[in-house]
Amino acid sequence: MADELTIDTIPAAYADDATLGLIDARSSTRSFTEGVDITDEQRAAILHAASRAPSAGAMMMYSIIDVRSQKTRDRLAVLCDNQPMIAKAPWALVFVVDYAKWIDLFEHAGCFTPEFAKRTGKSPRVAPGLGEFAIAAQDAVIAAQNATIAAEAVGLGSCYIGDIVECQEEVRKLLDLPAYTVPLSMLIIGEPKKRRPATPHPVCNLVMRERYQRADASVLDKQIAEMDAMFRPHATEPASRVHDIYTRKHTSDFMVEMCRSMQLWLDNWQGK
Ligand SMILES: Cc1cc2nc3c(=O)[nH]c(=O)nc-3n(C[C@H](O)[C@H](O)[C@H](O)COP(=O)(O)O)c2cc1C
Incomplete structure (x- = not known):
């Protein structure tokens, strides 16, 4: 095995693999052909693929809300940091x-009753904690990613909307979300107006052999150079991309709201 693996392309041995090709060619779709609806077969294929995602203990600790109402998507477009493409x-x-x-299943199956506690020696426990969140969140996101790839396979495009965790109070009401839930991920899906080339993804300092390796100045310089090269013509001066992420994301108003709202969702998860 070579000391440094090249991971910025599919290795020649697998260049013709359809699955790897689909993953490689995918890019986020933010503009959709108007008037073209999604067929029931496409919907079923995407939802089936989501349901086949790995799930911790096969517990399927997620639900998928299938939003078709224009009114709901119009409102989500506003609540998710004003992104009109959500409505489109x-x-x-x-x-x-x-x-x-x-929790409903535990209750329904009598797990919280004194008799059950006596029989099993387990004192009743209702609300989940951050441990359950760690695995359930992975369930939900892996299912979303299966849906993303399936959308490509059936000729559609998609885009994640991270801002779904904002505006907790209103999103909770809009989607009728109860305690012990968090809407962590949203996908918008439709026929792409046009196919965009794959977005460059920086890979420098991505894979670390055996243990975490904190980047030194020379690695950081390499990362910056890779990003500046990839994001030209937007990156016009050295470290433009890093400066852009700092100002547009790390210190943005939307991130203040996302952090505030996510704290409320974590409280909701724990039934507080
Ligand atoms: C967790 C997550 C949240 C995202 N949220 C948004 C979003 O709110 N709006 C948007 O336009 N794109 C969003 N994206 C899409 C990313 O910007 C996109 O994946 C990234 O620019 C890489 O491009 P690619 O998907 O074309 O490879 C999100 C992606 C992820 C994984």
Whole structure:
């Protein structure tokens, strides 16, 4: 094995593989062909692929809210940091990290009763904690990613909307979300107006052999050079991309709102 693996392209041995090709060619779709709806077969194929994603203990600790109502998508477009493409996409899927369904099952199956506690020696426990969140969140996001790839496979395009975790109070009401849930991920899906080339993804300092390796100045310089080269013509001066991320994301108003709202979602998860 070579000391440094090249990971910026598919290795020649697998260049013709259809799955790897689909993953390589995918890019986020933010502009959709108007008037073209999604067929029931496409919807079913995408939702089936989502349901086949790995799930911790096969517990399926997520729910998928299938949003077709134009009114709901219009409102989500505003609540998710004013992104009009959400209203223009014909379909949205919200991937909800969901423990409410397990609490309902535990309750329904008598797990919280004194008799059950006596029989099993387990004192009743209702609300999940951050441990459950760690695995349930992975369930939800992996299902979303299966849906993303399936959308490509059936000729559609998609884009994640991270801002779905903002405006907790209103999103909770809009989607009727109960305690012990968090809508962590949203996908908008539709037919792409035009196919865009794959977005460059920086890979310098991405894979670390055996243990975490903090970048030194020379690695940081390499990372900056890679990003500046990839994001030209936007990157006009050295470190433009890093400066852009700092000002547009790390210190943005939307991130203040996302952090505030996510704290409320974590409280909701724990039934507070
Ligand atoms: C967690 C997550 C949240 C995202 N949120 C948004 C969003 O709110 N709006 C948007 O236009 N793109 C969003 N994206 C898409 C990314 O910007 C996109 O994946 C990235 O620029 C790389 O481009 P590519 O998907 O074409 O490879 C999100 C992606 C992820 C994974």
